[in-house]
Amino acid sequence: MRLFLCRGLLLAGFGLLTFAAQAQTAAPTKTDSINIRRLYDEALLRGQSYDNLRHLTGRIGARLSGSPQAQQAVDWGKLTMEKLGLDRVYLQEVMVPHWVRGAKEKGEIKPAKGKGIELNVCALGGSVGTGGKLRAGVVEVKTWAELAALPAEKVKGKFVFFNRPMNPTYVETGRAYGEAGDQRRNGAIEAAKRGAVGALVRSLTLAHDDFPHTGTMRYDEQVAKLPAAALSTNGADQLSQLLKADPGLTFELEMSCETLPEVKSYNVVGEITGSKYPAEIITVGGHLDSWDLGQGAHDDGTGCVQSMEVLRLLKATGLRPERTVRAVLFMNEENGVRGGEKYAALAKATGEKHLAAMESDGGGFTPRGFSIEAPAAVVQHMQQWQPLFVPYFSGAFEAGHAGTDIGPLKDQAKALIGYRCDSQRYFDLHHTAADTFDKVNRRELELGGASMASLIYLLSKYGL
Amino acid sequence: MRLFLCRGLLLAGFGLLTFAAQAQTAAPTKTDSINIRRLYDEALLRGQSYDNLRHLTGRIGARLSGSPQAQQAVDWGKLTMEKLGLDRVYLQEVMVPHWVRGAKEKGEIKPAKGKGIELNVCALGGSVGTGGKLRAGVVEVKTWAELAALPAEKVKGKFVFFNRPMNPTYVETGRAYGEAGDQRRNGAIEAAKRGAVGALVRSLTLAHDDFPHTGTMRYDEQVAKLPAAALSTNGADQLSQLLKADPGLTFELEMSCETLPEVKSYNVVGEITGSKYPAEIITVGGHLDSWDLGQGAHDDGTGCVQSMEVLRLLKATGLRPERTVRAVLFMNEENGVRGGEKYAALAKATGEKHLAAMESDGGGFTPRGFSIEAPAAVVQHMQQWQPLFVPYFSGAFEAGHAGTDIGPLKDQAKALIGYRCDSQRYFDLHHTAADTFDKVNRRELELGGASMASLIYLLSKYGL
Numbered sequence: 040m041r042l043f044l045c046r047g048l049l050l051a052g053f054g055l056l057t058f059a060a061q062a063q064t065a066a067p068t069k070t071d072s073i074n075i076r077r078l079y080d081e082a083l084l085r086g087q088s089y090d091n092l093r094h095l096t097g098r099i100g101a102r103l104s105g106s107p108q109a110q111q112a113v114d115w116g117k118l119t120m121e122k123l124g125l126d127r128v129y130l131q132e133v134m135v136p137h138w139v140r141g142a143k144e145k146g147e148i149k150p151a152k153g154k155g156i157e158l159n160v161c162a163l164g165g166s167v168g169t170g171g172k173l174r175a176g177v178v179e180v181k182t183w184a185e186l187a188a189l190p191a192e193k194v195k196g197k198f199v200f201f202n203r204p205m206n207p208t209y210v211e212t213g214r215a216y217g218e219a220g221d222q223r224r225n226g227a228i229e230a231a232k233r234g235a236v237g238a239l240v241r242s243l244t245l246a247h248d249d250f251p252h253t254g255t256m257r258y259d260e261q262v263a264k265l266p267a268a269a270l271s272t273n274g275a276d277q278l279s280q281l282l283k284a285d286p287g288l289t290f291e292l293e294m295s296c297e298t299l300p301e302v303k304s305y306n307v308v309g310e311i312t313g314s315k316y317p318a319e320i321i322t323v324g325g326h327l328d329s330w331d332l333g334q335g336a337h338d339d340g341t342g343c344v345q346s347m348e349v350l351r352l353l354k355a356t357g358l359r360p361e362r363t364v365r366a367v368l369f370m371n372e373e374n375g376v377r378g379g380e381k382y383a384a385l386a387k388a389t390g391e392k393h394l395a396a397m398e399s400d401g402g403g404f405t406p407r408g409f410s411i412e413a414p415a416a417v418v419q420h421m422q423q424w425q426p427l428f429v430p431y432f433s434g435a436f437e438a439g440h441a442g443t444d445i446g447p448l449k450d451q452a453k454a455l456i457g458y459r460c461d462s463q464r465y466f467d468l469h470h471t472a473a474d475t476f477d478k479v480n481r482r483e484l485e486l487g488g489a490s491m492a493s494l495i496y497l498l499s500k501y502g503l
Numbered sequence: 504m505r506l507f508l509c510r511g512l513l514l515a516g517f518g519l520l521t522f523a524a525q526a527q528t529a530a531p532t533k534t535d536s537i538n539i540r541r542l543y544d545e546a547l548l549r550g551q552s553y554d555n556l557r558h559l560t561g562r563i564g565a566r567l568s569g570s571p572q573a574q575q576a577v578d579w580g581k582l583t584m585e586k587l588g589l590d591r592v593y594l595q596e597v598m599v600p601h602w603v604r605g606a607k608e609k610g611e612i613k614p615a616k617g618k619g620i621e622l623n624v625c626a627l628g629g630s631v632g633t634g635g636k637l638r639a640g641v642v643e644v645k646t647w648a649e650l651a652a653l654p655a656e657k658v659k660g661k662f663v664f665f666n667r668p669m670n671p672t673y674v675e676t677g678r679a680y681g682e683a684g685d686q687r688r689n690g691a692i693e694a695a696k697r698g699a700v701g702a703l704v705r706s707l708t709l710a711h712d713d714f715p716h717t718g719t720m721r722y723d724e725q726v727a728k729l730p731a732a733a734l735s736t737n738g739a740d741q742l743s744q745l746l747k748a749d750p751g752l753t754f755e756l757e758m759s760c761e762t763l764p765e766v767k768s769y770n771v772v773g774e775i776t777g778s779k780y781p782a783e784i785i786t787v788g789g790h791l792d793s794w795d796l797g798q799g800a801h802d803d804g805t806g807c808v809q810s811m812e813v814l815r816l817l818k819a820t821g822l823r824p825e826r827t828v829r830a831v832l833f834m835n836e837e838n839g840v841r842g843g844e845k846y847a848a849l850a851k852a853t854g855e856k857h858l859a860a861m862e863s864d865g866g867g868f869t870p871r872g873f874s875i876e877a878p879a880a881v882v883q884h885m886q887q888w889q890p891l892f893v894p895y896f897s898g899a900f901e902a903g904h905a906g907t908d909i910g911p912l913k914d915q916a917k918a919l920i921g922y923r924c925d926s927q928r929y930f931d932l933h934h935t936a937a938d939t940f941d942k943v944n945r946r947e948l949e950l951g952g953a954s955m956a957s958l959i960y961l962l963s964k965y966g967l
Binding site for chain 2: 079207210212245246405407430435461463467481482483
């Protein structure tokens, strides 16, 4: 145990010494075990995450950055934290993009002969509209190399249809999402470079169904901005099959989405001041904005209510943290990360000392553990606490990516921590109309909040 | 490792020596790791559990022992295994109880003043009917001690309302179910002993909703057989609240359920003969019968399709087992365990050598690991394989209860093994109209089949 600490000091170097409160020992005690049990009991008996989520998803609903609902969510988040009797609740102003889907969104396969076949489509977030109906041939590719190898005349004037499925053999679905996501993000740019008129992208999910999944996309100022839409996986399979028999078919897309001027919005922040080391900050957060389809339940209403619940659990159990614990409802994770960037920039500007930051943005499913982005010695230091989490099935403490909103804090915090829950169902719902409250299980959600609170309690007690 | 084996030999004693094929080493090799990956790949790419379950739940549906649907399920199970090209597929005849719910099932609170309030009720399995409408006062208890302490006149002629909730603080919900289940099983007997006319039982679930949960109950030939019904948790809360304000209210119950003569039914068995030790048998099973509400999806259609999938995965990957692997679809787990008892009795009568038996009857949710009922040395022996399962989130190998249908094999098999998946959602659905196919996630189900096949592969290779 002491060995871990020594290695931590050696590896982390001088930066560590600026923290006043280096823990002498971080080996968990029986008291820790009891206190963690108290946090879980409180969550399972009187947890408020689920009821808070019902309000956020049912009364406010989808809340894309810049929308009136996003502002309602800010007001609600602030009020909800104020009711917790925290030491401080405040807003951080941030300008955010304002993209709107518009009323028209329609896609149809037009076979050479016979009737058109309507497919469920949705504009990717940030896409330009089609300016009326856009009809063109379709060329299907599964890799960038395939696109590059196509003769110019096969692409020019057509829709490029990016149809590479997510890899179903990865047990952790996020890995499959990561690998397939380049099509959605860069499809319109690469299609434009080859003279296409639009991009159609297979939805990023391992489910076989009719929901199109939206999500961010990029443009490159050097090439034309093409409209880009997602097809459901069933729709993509159907289009692919029809193309084989009828390569001359066309696709008609109509989308009235557009980008409006930026809007003033906010991160919502609430904190409990540390009893011993108030200047050392532990952040825990999720993102308050969501895509405009569905209700933003698992993405990321769950992360918001769990982050607020961490503070409530600490208060309700009387476990006043020794370091300052701050819940942040970040604005604009989905299409800009402006809130996350603003939070880190303000922290830097004011010279705040950030011990660690935790993010919950993988859904509110049954807990697994934590993914830690930190030097190996810090990861090992935290792994001493694993045994405390095994009885709650949250004992997976692994090195890995933590989260998007806390990413900008990387150089300021000693550890970034991603709360990890079971990933099997997440991409079935992610960025679709199906991401609704009824998909969330009360106990899974509350257990997640308790897992997060337990690790924050240990961080606040022992430091890093 | 050898130490483990030696201790195994010492503890398990002579019985062990009757197995020809004691493994020299059970430490997993790189080949094992690769073969397990192949099993998972096959399951995730081409798994048939989900499609089989769709058929069983959608085309056949609920299949209580003795019902025409139970017979259809037997025929379907046999045909499905025959299509797998196994070495043997056969039926084991077994007589089963035949209880039917009947057309009438209604419960109503009758306040002293004002209109009646209808509650969702369902007869507990095996209950006698009410013979028309049965109206009586209600006395609520939460413990047996409370019931025993009540003066006789407070109970006589009334419904005893057993309203002890499941304990929400247990992380493993099965534990809470186990502790609260005595009310459902013994409520009618204890109520009868005190002169009551019926039993009303709070549903065994941690959810707050309107579904009543059925399940088995017992009678004692020494006392009257009282009708017994489950109330939903919302209904139970409502009745409890109204009773406080209006202790003189009455409850009217009408149920036309009855027990018919026993019916001939079957276990369905399919097997792959072991390539080296054909006489040593590893059983893997679930139960084919279900309660008559819902579709018997998570209880236990999932266990049936996973057990058959174990055989399919071994065949599809070419991993012919060294010991005989036998999938069993047990009949009548829910209200008699006749199939499980028959299976063990036949095994004993024919002198079969059973190495291990595995059961999947906790739902088709995301895998956790295995619960092992065996001497400590055998558990430790199997725990050597844990590291192979950690990448698949199935690494929890713990000593504990294995399963109801394989229970009768306890003295014949060296290890009984319960497949364990996440338990948070299970009792939301268990024994209700909500236990339907749409609650099952394809990947969670297929991952479970792969976990089970992987452990069976190791058992068939290394023995115990």
